[in-house]
Amino acid sequence: MPPNPRVAKAFRAMKDIGITEDKVKPVLKNLLKLYQKNWELIEEENYRVLADAIFDNEEAQATEEKKKFENTELPGQRGHDSEEEAQEQEEPERPLKRLRLKYQDGQTSQARDNSSSRLVGTSLVIPKDEPVELPEVPIGNMSQSKVSTGHPNNGDMRTEPQNLSRQSLDRNKGKQPVSPKGLMIQEKSYPVEPISARHKSQLNVQSRTEPDVPQPMHLRNKGKETSSPQITSGRKNMDSERASLAVRIQEPIPERGMMSLSKNNNTGNQALIKSKEERVADDVHQFEAPLAVIHPETLNAERSSKGNSSLMEHDCEEPLTLKSTAGQHTNNGAPASSSGFESNNDLVPKVPEQSSQLQIASSSSGEVNISFTFKVGPPGPTFHVPHLDDIIKTVEDRCLMSDKLLPANFSVMKLMKEMCQCFVELGSNSCNVSKETREVPFVAPSVAEDATFNTVNELLPTESEAEACLPQVVHFEPPCNDVNENEEPDKNFTQSNGVHEDSQQNGLDDSNSNSLVLVPENQVTPDVIRSLHDVFDISKGQERVTISLVNGINGVYPPSFHYIPQNAVFQNAYMNFSLARIGDDNCCLTCSGDCFSLSTPCACAHETGGEFAYTSEGLVKKELLEECISMNRDPEKHCQFFCKECPLERSKNEDITEPCKGHLVRKFIKECWSKCGCNKQCGNRVVQRGITRSLQVFMTEKKGWGLRTLEDLPKGAFVCEYVGEILTNSELFDRVSKSPKGEEHSYPVLLDADWVTEGVLKDEEALCLDATYYGNVARFINHRCSDSNLVEIPVEIETPDHHYYHLAFFTTRKIKAMEELTWDYGIDFDDIDHPVKAFSCQCGSRYCRNIKRTSRSRSSRR
Numbered sequence: 085m086p087p088n089p090r091v092a093k094a095f096r097a098m099k100d101i102g103i104t105e106d107k108v109k110p111v112l113k114n115l116l117k118l119y120q121k122n123w124e125l126i127e128e129e130n131y132r133v134l135a136d137a138i139f140d141n142e143e144a145q146a147t148e149e150k151k152k153f154e155n156t157e158l159p160g161q162r163g164h165d166s167e168e169e170a171q172e173q174e175e176p177e178r179p180l181k182r183l184r185l186k187y188q189d190g191q192t193s194q195a196r197d198n199s200s201s202r203l204v205g206t207s208l209v210i211p212k213d214e215p216v217e218l219p220e221v222p223i224g225n226m227s228q229s230k231v232s233t234g235h236p237n238n239g240d241m242r243t244e245p246q247n248l249s250r251q252s253l254d255r256n257k258g259k260q261p262v263s264p265k266g267l268m269i270q271e272k273s274y275p276v277e278p279i280s281a282r283h284k285s286q287l288n289v290q291s292r293t294e295p296d297v298p299q300p301m302h303l304r305n306k307g308k309e310t311s312s313p314q315i316t317s318g319r320k321n322m323d324s325e326r327a328s329l330a331v332r333i334q335e336p337i338p339e340r341g342m343m344s345l346s347k348n349n350n351t352g353n354q355a356l357i358k359s360k361e362e363r364v365a366d367d368v369h370q371f372e373a374p375l376a377v378i379h380p381e382t383l384n385a386e387r388s389s390k391g392n393s394s395l396m397e398h399d400c401e402e403p404l405t406l407k408s409t410a411g412q413h414t415n416n417g418a419p420a421s422s423s424g425f426e427s428n429n430d431l432v433p434k435v436p437e438q439s440s441q442l443q444i445a446s447s448s449s450g451e452v453n454i455s456f457t458f459k460v461g462p463p464g465p466t467f468h469v470p471h472l473d474d475i476i477k478t479v480e481d482r483c484l485m486s487d488k489l490l491p492a493n494f495s496v497m498k499l500m501k502e503m504c505q506c507f508v509e510l511g512s513n514s515c516n517v518s519k520e521t522r523e524v525p526f527v528a529p530s531v532a533e534d535a536t537f538n539t540v541n542e543l544l545p546t547e548s549e550a551e552a553c554l555p556q557v558v559h560f561e562p563p564c565n566d567v568n569e570n571e572e573p574d575k576n577f578t579q580s581n582g583v584h585e586d587s588q589q590n591g592l593d594d595s596n597s598n599s600l601v602l603v604p605e606n607q608v609t610p611d612v613i614r615s616l617h618d619v620f621d622i623s624k625g626q627e628r629v630t631i632s633l634v635n636g637i638n639g640v641y642p643p644s645f646h647y648i649p650q651n652a653v654f655q656n657a658y659m660n661f662s663l664a665r666i667g668d669d670n671c672c673l674t675c676s677g678d679c680f681s682l683s684t685p686c687a688c689a690h691e692t693g694g695e696f697a698y699t700s701e702g703l704v705k706k707e708l709l710e711e712c713i714s715m716n717r718d719p720e721k722h723c724q725f726f727c728k729e730c731p732l733e734r735s736k737n738e739d740i741t742e743p744c745k746g747h748l749v750r751k752f753i754k755e756c757w758s759k760c761g762c763n764k765q766c767g768n769r770v771v772q773r774g775i776t777r778s779l780q781v782f783m784t785e786k787k788g789w790g791l792r793t794l795e796d797l798p799k800g801a802f803v804c805e806y807v808g809e810i811l812t813n814s815e816l817f818d819r820v821s822k823s824p825k826g827e828e829h830s831y832p833v834l835l836d837a838d839w840v841t842e843g844v845l846k847d848e849e850a851l852c853l854d855a856t857y858y859g860n861v862a863r864f865i866n867h868r869c870s871d872s873n874l875v876e877i878p879v880e881i882e883t884p885d886h887h888y889y890h891l892a893f894f895t896t897r898k899i900k901a902m903e904e905l906t907w908d909y910g911i912d913f914d915d916i917d918h919p920v921k922a923f924s925c926q927c928g929s930r931y932c933r934n935i936k937r938t939s940r941s942r943s944s945r946r
């Protein structure tokens with residue numbers, strides 16, 4: 085009878101790792117019996133069960149033999165022992181059979197049938213009976229040679245997939261803790277990225293804003309704050325020391341909602357790895373601790389009988405802190421000397437210089453381990469190991485006190501548990517879980533209509549031009565006008581890197597979607613939606629910089645809206661433009677490279693009197709800036725246009741249209757763009773590059789959310805554009821009048837700077853921007869009467885049609901870091917007919933028009 089191909093395959097798999105057929109056969113037979121010929125179970129993870137069983141078998145046999153030998157051993161024979169032991173050590177050790185690595189790219193264990201990837205495993209624990217050789221070198225210098233993988237490039241995460249032979253594993257002594265990196269065969273690469281501008285600014289922000297500025301809750305921050313390295317004598321190069329926070333949370337847990345607080349009276353120390361010194365003080369008793377640290381014995385016992393285990397890593401792209409194994413407790417509640425920290429980084433995969441790593445490991449029985457590795461600078465000389473409870477409490481306090489964006493019952497342990505649960509849940513549905521769903525915690529709340537985006541590229545003549553145009557304007561048509569009807573995240577809304585795509589399909593299939601992420605329907609509750617704001621970056625990666633959100637004042641949640649980095653067209657707004665309509669006089673076709681290097685400014689400068697609007701530093705030139713400021717402060721001193729039939733007034737009341745109240749004839753900036761011959765670095769392109777300054781949304785004392793700068797800004801600097809939905813005035817009026825009473829409506833902006841060119845403007849051409857439901861960071865900028873530190877300037881980029889333009893905010897003066905950014909909405913506090921009811925102004929300016937009005941009305945009442 086020909087051999088069963090499955091048996092043959094099993095033999096081959098075992099042979100690949102150096103196990104001979106004669107050893108496989110009896111064990112396989114037993115397993116088949118045990119599993120009632122369920123081959124799948126045996127074949128899983130490259131015959132992991134089989135390999136484990138063989139090793140167990142070998143181990144049992146060896147123990148048996150040893151016992152026999154000891155029983156027959158005569159006094160005086162001990163002299164041979166050392167020799168035998170030496171021989172024993174020479175013998176190849178078995179590969180580790182603990183947690184198997186699961187790769188970040190989602191590769192399943194079954195998929196790894198390449199022989200080089202067999203028996204990928206690692207242990208997070210050290211069996212107590214096997215002392216670990218700990219290197220007495222700086223952690224950063226501790227290449228993983230102590231647990232050599234046989235790989236010459238230890239520690240460099242950029243290494244190519246490694247071929248891990250049995251020999252290389254042998255040197256591990258089988259049960260020693262091994263860096264997952266060391267055991268990863270097809271290792272995920274983590275390129276060492278230079279600190280991006282974005283990153284830098286974030287770092288700057290953090291250093292500048294501490295300690296009085298509430299910072300967003302940040303795991304990475306926390307790490308920095310709470311951890312310090314364990315100093316061992318004679319260490320140098322502490323900068324590169326690593327820390328690892330390893331946590332084990334058991335899932336399922338005995339009682340739902342409670343952490344696993346298993347009391348374990350086994351031998352004491354729970355540290356993942358113990359230094360030589362630590363081993364001396366090994367009388368630490370396990371205590372019921374919220375963070376149950378992996379216990380060697382427990383894990384050994386549990387894991388040897390458990391099925392699928394996996395370990396996945398996540399590169400957090402973040403500067404790191406140091407390695408600590410979170411928390412040991414003693415019976416008396418005192419910190420367990422140095423047991424909570426390790427002087428060995430073997431457990432921790434080598435992390436790229438500028439990054440941290442998150443690892444999640446699980447077993448089929450529901451046990452999930454989280455390990456977070458991060459790096460800090462050198463600790464102070466007085467560093468001591470803090471108590472785990474203190475760490476947790478401090479972190480929780482900081483999050484709750486500084487951010488207040490978290491639910492009041494927030495706890496680090498809940499967070500950890502949540503992660504474990506998500507891991508298990510998502511893992512259980514891995515076949516239909518997309519990237520988006522994995523990103524659920526960072527979903528922006530969706531509030532408005534079920535919208536479908538249509539890009540404007542159909543209007544454009546060529547593909548390349550279309551491409552250039554796409555990021556500028558998008559168009560979407562909501563199926564219903566009432567934006568408040570549907571409070572669910574819209575499922576037809578997709579967006580990718582600023583390019584909105586027409587998508588009727590379920591976003592789960594849309595791997596390009598990176599802005600709005602679908603939340604499984606059963607999770608969509610208002611609370612969930614609210615909590616899904618990414619407080620670390622409300623732009624969700626859509627801007628060049630991260631924009632954090634903090635609340636140091638109250639427990640108010642951030643408002644619900646879709647973050648969009650560019651304007652989006654709503655329904656009827658007439659936004660059809662074509663490149664063909666842009667004549668040569670509107671484009672500097674003859675220029676190339678940087679228009680600023682030309683002897684005579686290109687055609688784009690015509691708009692600003694033949695001179696570029698910007699200085700070579702990208703700041704608005706003084707003269708233009710002053711004029712724009714003055715226009716805002718004293719509109720009556722500047723040229724105003726009065727429509728014959730004002731679209732604004734018409735939208736308020738078509739029957740009896742009030743006379744036009746006047747529109748300023750504004751100064752425009754014309755930037756070069758894709759139809760120009762210059763390149764993207766041309767000095768006449770500022771607004772189109774987007775936000776580059778470090779900004780933060782924060783809770784003000786009296787005006788709700790506001791926006792502030794986290795860096796000093798020079799006068800004339802571009803801060804951000806006012807981005808929202810492009811509506812017609814009538815649409816806006818409809819929208820506002822339909823919105824429930826009391827609902828906050830973000831102040832709309834009228835794009836009326838060039839109504840002067842038409843005697844009578846059609847309704848669909850009278851445009852405005854509404855950032856209530858879709859907007860960018862500018863929606864948080866509060867109003868300040870007259871002396872605001874920002875001024876809006878119309879900027880024409882892709883269309884010479886002045887009905888549509890970008891409204892860009894520039895600084896009116898030097899602004900210090902942490903100052904709130906404000907602009908004058910131009911509100912007429914006396915205009916009771918305005919679609920948006922004027923608020924009671926709290927700007928605090930001595931020129932406040934609302935104060936004047938209030939005192940005026942008071943005196944008129946008298």
Ligand SMILES: C[S@@+](CC[C@H](N)C(=O)[O-])C[C@H]1O[C@@H](n2cnc3c(N)ncnc32)[C@H](O)[C@@H]1O
Pocket residue numbers: 643786787788789790828829830831862863864865866867868923924925926927
């Ligand atoms: C564009 S939003 C600014 C962000 C807003 N504070 C928030 O919490 O979302 C405009 C709204 O902010 C509030 N606001 C802006 N400036 C204000 C001021 N000077 N005084 C009082 N409230 C102000 C008003 O409620 C106004 O309708």
